[in-house]
Amino acid sequence: MREFVVVGHEAPTTAEFSLDDLPGAGRLDVLCRCVTAAFRLSHDFRADVRVRLVLEEEYVVRFEGSELRHLRPDERSAGSLIRGALEARDGAVGAMEATASPGVHIGAGDLGTAVEAAAETGPVVELHADGAPIVDLEPPENVAFVLSDHRDFTDPEADLLERVADERRSLGPAPMHADDAVTVAHNYLDTGGFERY
Amino acid sequence: MREFVVVGHEAPTTAEFSLDDLPGAGRLDVLCRCVTAAFRLSHDFRADVRVRLVLEEEYVVRFEGSELRHLRPDERSAGSLIRGALEARDGAVGAMEATASPGVHIGAGDLGTAVEAAAETGPVVELHADGAPIVDLEPPENVAFVLSDHRDFTDPEADLLERVADERRSLGPAPMHADDAVTVAHNYLDTGGFERY
Numbered sequence: 001m002r003e004f005v006v007v008g009h010e011a012p013t014t015a016e017f018s019l020d021d022l023p024g025a026g027r028l029d030v031l032c033r034c035v036t037a038a039f040r041l042s043h044d045f046r047a048d049v050r051v052r053l054v055l056e057e058e059y060v061v062r063f064e065g066s067e068l069r070h071l072r073p074d075e076r077s078a079g080s081l082i083r084g085a086l087e088a089r090d091g092a093v094g095a096m097e098a099t100a101s102p103g104v105h106i107g108a109g110d111l112g113t114a115v116e117a118a119a120e121t122g123p124v125v126e127l128h129a130d131g132a133p134i135v136d137l138e139p140p141e142n143v144a145f146v147l148s149d150h151r152d153f154t155d156p157e158a159d160l161l162e163r164v165a166d167e168r169r170s171l172g173p174a175p176m177h178a179d180d181a182v183t184v185a186h187n188y189l190d191t192g193g194f195e196r197y
Numbered sequence: 198m199r200e201f202v203v204v205g206h207e208a209p210t211t212a213e214f215s216l217d218d219l220p221g222a223g224r225l226d227v228l229c230r231c232v233t234a235a236f237r238l239s240h241d242f243r244a245d246v247r248v249r250l251v252l253e254e255e256y257v258v259r260f261e262g263s264e265l266r267h268l269r270p271d272e273r274s275a276g277s278l279i280r281g282a283l284e285a286r287d288g289a290v291g292a293m294e295a296t297a298s299p300g301v302h303i304g305a306g307d308l309g310t311a312v313e314a315a316a317e318t319g320p321v322v323e324l325h326a327d328g329a330p331i332v333d334l335e336p337p338e339n340v341a342f343v344l345s346d347h348r349d350f351t352d353p354e355a356d357l358l359e360r361v362a363d364e365r366r367s368l369g370p371a372p373m374h375a376d377d378a379v380t381v382a383h384n385y386l387d388t389g390g391f392e393r394y
Contacts, residue, residue, distance in 0.1 A: 020217060022271060029271040033230075042326070042347070042372040073374060074219060074226040075272045129239070135391060150239070174387040175239040176380075177270060183377045184384045190371040194332060194391030 001121060002189060003050045003144035004182055005114045006034045009151040011055040015086040019079045026056075030149045032078035033179035037186075039065055040073045046186075052114045053082070059092075060109035061085045068103030111146075111157050115164055118144035126165040127181050128153075134169040134185075139193045145185050147178050198318060199386060200247045200341035201379055202311045203231045206348040208252040212283040216276045223253075227346045229275035230376035234383075236262055237270045243383075249311045250279070256289075257306035258282045265300030308343075308354050312361055315341035323362040324378050325350075331366040331382075336390045342382050344375050 010026035017025035022032055031053050038051045049065040061082060063071075071077055085106040091098030097107035115124055122142030125134075146161060153161065161168070171184045188194055207223035214222035219229055228250050235248045246262040258279060260268075268274055282303040288295030294304035312321055319339030322331075343358060350358065358365070368381045385391055 020273075023269060037377065040374055040377075042374050044372060072220060076217075133388075135388065172384050172387045174383070175241065176384075177237055177239050180234065180237075180380045180384075183373075183380045186371070187369050187373075187377075187381045187384070190369045191330075191332065191391075194388075 001048050001050065001142050002046075002186070003052070003118050003121070003142075004034065004038050004185075005052045005054065005111070005118055005144060005146045006031060006178060006182075007054045007111055007146075007148045007153065007157065008056065009149055009154070011053070011149070012086065013056050013058045013089075015083045017083065019076050019083070022075055022079050027150050028079060028082065029075055030178055032075040032082065033177075034147075034149075034182050035063060035078040035081070036071065036073050036075070037179045037182040039063070039068065039071055045071075052118065054109070054111050054114050057110040058108065059086075059089055060107055060114050062097065062105040062107070064103040064105070066103070070101060112160055115144070115146060115160070118146070119164065123166040124164060125167040125169055126161045127171060127185065128168055129170055129175045131168040131170040134171055134188060135194055137167060137169060137193070139189050143189070145182075147181055149178050198245050198247065198339050199243075199383070200249070200315050200318070200339075201231065201235050201382075202249045202251065202308070202315055202341060202343045203228060203375060203379075204251045204308055204343075204345045204350065204354065205253065206346055206351070208250070208346070209283065210253050210255045210286075212280045214280065216273050216280070219272055219276050224347050225276060225279065226272055227375055229272040229279065230374075231344075231346075231379050232260060232275040232278070233268065233270050233272070234376045234379040236260070236265065236268055242268075249315065251306070251308050251311050254307040255305065256283075256286055256303055257311050259294065259302045259304070261300045261302070263300070267298060309357055312341070312343060312357070315343075316361065320363040321361060322364040322366055323358045324368060324382065325365055326367055326372045328365040328367040331368055331385060332391060334364060334366060334390070336386050340386070342379075344378055346375050
């Protein structure tokens with residue numbers, strides 16, 4: 001299992017946004033591309049992946065690859081699933097998530113709860129341009145990568161990650177978009193640390 | 198300079214398509230994501246990149262990073278530039294391209310002419326799932342990567358590439374989308390072959 005926790009700092013928390021303007025919806029285009037990058041393969045699908053999108057410290061949308069249906073590789077497709085999750089958000093009560101569609105769940109939460117849940121199954125690696133090169137790290141099993149959208153982590157988020165993350169790593173010298181980081185992180189794991197394939 | 202030649206096998210050759218349904222326009226979403234993946238960095242832009250999109254063996258749209266404006270990171274933005282190029286296509290006469298917007302040019306052409314032009318500035322590397330691991334290859338200067346959209350190269354295209362490409366390489370064991378391949382290829386070059394950064 002591989003997991004990606006992506007923090008959306010301006011992402012919508014209601015379904016009142018247009019699929020025709022995902023950038024205008026708090027740069028939801030970035031989060032959409034993170035979701036598709038996490039699951040898509042050429043003519044295939046990564047079932048052993050989980051994604052948690054943290055929306056504005058209010059909601060966490062959880063995508064389970066083993067259950068997921070109806071995700072195509074384009075941005076709008078992921079946007080539609082996120083909108084569906086936000087339409088179902090009032091069904092989430094306390095710690096109980098609501099299920100919006102197969103493999104798409106929503107619950108109250110923030111980065112802290114998302115990382116806590118991710119840490120139950122494996123090590124947590126923060127991806128950050130300022131981290132040490134990931135190439136020196138033996139690819140961990142069942143890793144959860146934590147990354148931020150087009151904005152950097154806030155100070156409280158950075159403090160939290162400094163406490164709870166096992167590693168803080170960079171994927172390369174060029175500062176990359178979050179969704180490109182998801183793609184490169186998959187490649188790093190697929191190739192056993194860019195080597196053994 | 199880095200160059201990407203991407204072949205679109207069902208891509209539109211007229212501007213008669215909707216930005217609201219890029220997948221329905223011959224999977225133009227794939228080509229759009231290839232363009233944005235080639236140029237975007239986090240809060241920055243790769244000016245030393247050229248992309249040639251081969252549309253249905255009829256037209257080649259050339260994106261020049263050093264001239265390009267108005268490209269945002271979302272799919273629609275690239276789709277809009279491609280539509281603009283197709284609107285300007287009748288201005289291309291013989292070997293002369295038409296310029297649709299800053300850094301976006303269109304001309305008659307196919308994979309053969311695109312690769313021939315790319316080969317003038319550096320080595321040509323075909324990216325293919327069946328190629329030898331790229332990790333064994335010292336990153337070449339001024340390389341042009343050639344890749345296909347959601348379809349494999351046709352037999353004539355494969356024959357052409359076997360003749361003219363200097364290398365045929367795979368980026369990893371997982372069969373990836375063309376746009377993810379662009380992202381990983383950049384990372385391979387950025388990190389000096391996944392090592393020296």
